[in-house]
Amino acid sequence: MKKKVSRQRRWQIAQVKKGRCAICGQKRKNYRHFCDACQTKHRELKRRLARQKAAAARKAARKKRAAKG
Ligand SMILES: [Zn+2]
Numbered sequence: 001m002k003k004k005v006s007r008q009r010r011w012q013i014a015q016v017k018k019g020r021c022a023i024c025g026q027k028r029k030n031y032r033h034f035c036d037a038c039q040t041k042h043r044e045l046k047r048r049l050a051r052q053k054a055a056a057a058r059k060a061a062r063k064k065r066a067a068k069g
Contacts, residue, residue, distance in 0.1 A: 005013075012022040021028045021035035023042075028035040034042055 015025050016022050016033055019028065020026060021038050022033045023038040024035060026035045030036055031039045033039075
């Protein structure tokens, strides 16, 4: 079965091919998919999610230790 690619995803791929940002469509130069502003946003988002995930893992580990005694 062929995977369906969304209209948005096709647009993003086309932008990247044209040398433009996959989010806002402006010209990009320093990064592979995004312009500088979008790359910064993306980096901060990923960082925040990673920190949240790590914090949740730490919390779960602490709970486990506390339950053991
Ligand atoms: Zn952008």
